[in-house]
Amino acid sequence: MAKAIVETGVPVVVVLTHGKPITINYIAENVPATIDTWYLGEKTGKVVVDALFGKIYPGGKLPITYPGSIGQIPVYYSHKPSARRGYLNGDEISLFPFGFGLSYTTFEYSNLKITPDSNILDGKAIVRVDIKNTGKIKGDEIVQLYIHDKIVTRTRPVKELKGFERITLKAGETKTVEFEIGFEDLKFYNQNKKWAVESGEFDIMVGSSSDNLNTVLYTIIDK
Structure with a gap:
């Protein structure tokens, strides 16, 4: 049905209502805009209309x-390094990554820093990043924080979401977003059946989705 409507030449926006991962390759390649509503309930119509006509700033x-x-399928961002998703000769690239979502404006990430950049096992650090609205209208962005334990005695996922913050920026406005990370964010369940943090290097990643990240190195010292 989607293909038949697109071929009429009439401008189309697809509104998806569903509750699980679906394949929408044709829609993604041929329809200029898609709104994913999941199951919004009785207010779905009003919310969709408000988003389409710019009365609200979509930023989900x-x-x-x-x-x-x-x-x-199954496909997820926090897989182990050796995991493969897909058929042997198939493409492993997902259609849309975890954490992805557009708005009516664009954002730029810069000046990612962590202070201090090395710490003891139970120490805390502050991650800072500047977000700028580079578009022409006001908009919302959800800034996402991920970590990756680079060398560890038990295999860890390639990245794990550890925090996020939704911000609203006017056109041209810049804001610094901060996250605090500590033992609770870096810990894992080890072979001794205890929560632990091991000394070594961690990738601290901040960005707009799980596939669009800036990275800074953080080192834990065993003292």
Whole structure:
């Protein structure tokens, strides 16, 4: 049905209502805009109309990964380094990554820093990043924080979401967003059945989605 409507030449916006990952490759490639509503309930119509006509600033992010093909399912951002998703000769690239979502403006991330950049096992650090609205209208962005334990005695995911913050910026406005990270964010369940943090290097990543991240190095010292 979507293909038949697109071929009429009439401008189309697709509104998706669903509750699980679906493959929408044709829609993504041929329809200029898609709104994912999940199950909004009785106010769905009003919210969609307000978003389409610019009365609200859409800024939501995907809580799942959209697969590039049925063969990729199950697919998720926090897989182990050796995990492969998809058929042997298939493409492993997802259609839309976890945390992805557009708005009516654009944002630029810069000046990612962590203070201090090295710490003891139970120490705390502050992650800072500047976000600028580079578009022409006001908009919302959800800034996401991920970590990756680079060398550890038990295999860890390639990235793990540890925090997020939604901000509203006027056109041209810049804001500094801060996250605090400590033992609770870096810990894992070790082979001794205890929560622990091991000394070593961590990638601290901040960005607009799980596939669009800036990275800074953080080192834990065993003292």
